Amino acid sequence: DAGVIQSPRHEVTEMGQEVTLRCKPISGHDYLFWYRQTMMRGLELLIYFNNNVPIDDSGMPEDRFSAKMPNASFSTLKIQPSEPRDSAVYFCASSLYLAPYEQYFGPGTRLTVT
Amino acid sequence: AQKVTQAQTEISVVEKEDVTLDCVYETRDTTYYLFWYKQPPSGELVFLIRRNSFDEQNEISGRYSWNFQKSTSSFNFTITASQVVDSAVYFCALSGANNAGNMLTFGGGTRLMVKP
Numbered sequence: 001d002a003g004v005i006q007s008p009r010h011e012v013t014e015m016g017q018e019v020t021l022r023c024k025p026i027s028g029h030d031y032l033f034w035y036r037q038t039m040m041r042g043l044e045l046l047i048y049f050n051n052n053v054p055i056d057d058s059g060m061p062e063d064r065f066s067a068k069m070p071n072a073s074f075s076t077l078k079i080q081p082s083e084p085r086d087s088a089v090y091f092c093a094s095s096l097y098l099a100p101y102e103q104y105f106g107p108g109t110r111l112t113v114t
Numbered sequence: 115a116q117k118v119t120q121a122q123t124e125i126s127v128v129e130k131e132d133v134t135l136d137c138v139y140e141t142r143d144t145t146y147y148l149f150w151y152k153q154p155p156s157g158e159l160v161f162l163i164r165r166n167s168f169d170e171q172n173e174i175s176g177r178y179s180w181n182f183q184k185s186t187s188s189f190n191f192t193i194t195a196s197q198v199v200d201s202a203v204y205f206c207a208l209s210g211a212n213n214a215g216n217m218l219t220f221g222g223g224t225r226l227m228v229k230p
Contacts, residue, residue, distance in 0.1 A: 043205065043220040056217070089157065100147035100166060100209060103218065105159035 002026070004106035006092050012112045018080040021109045024073055025094030033103060034067055034077050035091040043091075049075065050098075082113045116141045118208050118221035126227045127196050135191040135224045137206030143167075148182065148189040149207040149218065159205070165189065196228045 005024040013019050025032045034046040047057040052069045060067070064083070069075040079086055089110050093103040117140040127133045139148065150162040163173065165182050173180045177194045193200050206221040 042222045045217055048217075091159065093159075098209075098217075100164055102149065102161040102164055104161065105151075107156065107158045110157075 004092055004094055004104055006090075006106035006109050008109060009107060010110045010112075012114065013082055014114055015083055016081045017113075018078065019082045019086075019111060019113075021077040021090050021092075021111070023075045023077070023092030023106060025075070025092070026104055027073065029094035029096055029104070030072075031095045031098060031103075032069060032075050033093040033095075034075070035093065035105075037089045037091060037108070038087075046077070079111075082111075084113045087111055087113050116143075116146075116208050116210065116219040118206050118219055120204075120206055120221035120224050122224045123222065124225045124227070126229065129198060129228055129230050130195050131228075132192060132194050133196050133226065133228075135193075135204050135206075135226065137189045137191065137221060139187050139189065139206070139208045141208060141210065143210040145210070147209050149209070150180065150189075150191050151205045151207060151220075153203040153205065153223070155202070162191075193226075196226075198228050198230055201226060201228045 007022045030051050033048040035043050036046055037043045044059055046059045047067045048055055049069045065079055067077045089108045091105050091108045093105045095101050095103040119138045146167045148165045151159045152162055153159050163180055170182050179192045181190045203223045203225045205223045207218045209218050
């Protein structure tokens with residue numbers, strides 16, 4: 001079975017541009033998570049969905065960030081406008097249930113904003 | 115609030131040495147779960163193990179073993195006879211068991227370098 005799929009794997013963009021990161025969770029998983037990983041802050045949960053509905057977006061840094069899940073097999077994380085401090089690796093993960101069930105992570109998208 | 119501390123930011127060993135990665139956690143939950151994930155150079159986080167707070171038995175899986183001690187709030191991870199392929203960043207994580215606390219809280223990670 002395919003794991004969590006993320007695209008693109010690398011994204012380089014200029015400050016002020018819109019960035020869209022994409023994720024396809026594992027089929028059958030009802031929960032989808034977006035994380036951000038930086039050297040300074042480690043792994044941070046940004047938002048998670050249950051059955052395509054956003055449940056907790058308290059980790060979203062600011063209004064420039066938005067996430068959607070239009071169907072069970074696709075989610076996007078959008079940054080508009082992007083800033084250099086948004087440079088990070090963004091991970092998508094999915095799971096059958098909330099903890100204690102393990103989350104399965106995608107390969108991540110390395111975003112560089114210049 | 116939950117917190118996970120991995121005091122060792124970086125460890126370097128020579129192949130075949132044993133190495134222990136420390137993890138100390140804080141939680142007010144009586145029921146909680148602890149996890150270890152591995153992040154190899156390719157970047158993807160790989161699930162290694164999950165333990166619940168009621169099961170303090172040590173676990174062994176091949177060269178990997180885990181020591182859970184509630185009395186010291188620790189969940190340490192030992193790799194026996196380390197190999198170069200073990201080089202990665204290892205994360206310890208904690209979650210509660212109720213709706214308010216079942217998000218994963220990650221430690222800062224320990225970078226393990228195994229030299230040939």
